[in-house]
Amino acid sequence: MPVKLNKEGTTLVAFLSGEIDHHSAIALREAVDGAIKLVKPERLEIDFGDVTFMDSSGVGFVMGRYKLVNFYGGTVVVKNASERMERMLSLSGIEKIALIEKRDKAV
Amino acid sequence: MKEAKTNEMRLVLESRSQNEGVARIAVSGFVSTLDPTIEEINDIKTAVSEAVTNCIVHAYEDTVGKIYITCSMHGKSVYIKIKDNGCGISDIEKAMTPLYTTKGDERSGLGFAVMESFMDSLRVRSVCGKGTTVYMKKNISGK
């Protein structure tokens, strides 16, 4: 499964890896939504650090998780998205509802 | 003016979601002979992924149909045509508006916007009930 889930207090961290398209998003969604329903996190961090490819399905993935987390009163943070991913995310205006943290520029 | 054709690839794929990755690999392999930059390859992979996903998710929805991909090279320009015989689009202008989607939950309505912003040109032809064809062009600068 190209996602590692980690509960840190009231924060749920989803480390995604590999390619995110409509095909892979189906399993990702199931895994992450299962954890969200269980943990009801105050904060969901979606980490794109190991993602090698993403199309607009990745944007839909973030929006869909936002809806579920928001239903439980939590917030969503996007971490380590590449410039290209950020460009796609910003086309959707998602920064109005989710916090996009800048990628660590170190090496 | 379009230069003379220097290479061509034709590919027919079934509209199964695992073929999204197959299409990306095939097209990027074809384009790689022009020595594109990583950015250029990623632009093309993303645009192809969008068009092929639309065939799978919208054109054929719950059925399996065929997706016809034609890539041709004219000098340093790559032309990509992605065609389906699916449901078609009734209002193309509306469909191409960023954030417009007919599938609310998991789709962001950004596919056409992404194709437009990552490629040098995008044209869409569609006939309701007959199918849709997406034409894209990318100029390769090379390394």
Ligand SMILES: Nc1ncnc2c1ncn2[C@@H]1O[C@H](COP(=O)(O)OP(=O)(O)OP(=O)(O)O)[C@@H](O)[C@H]1O
């Ligand atoms: N090949 C196609 N056949 C039929 N309808 C299509 C096709 N491609 C796109 N559409 C229609 O155009 C709309 C917009 O497409 P677009 O790719 O921009 O967004 P989306 O697919 O809905 O969402 P996203 O691409 O962000 O996941 C779709 O919702 C669909 O109604």
Ligand SMILES: [Mg+2]
């Ligand atoms: Mg789409």
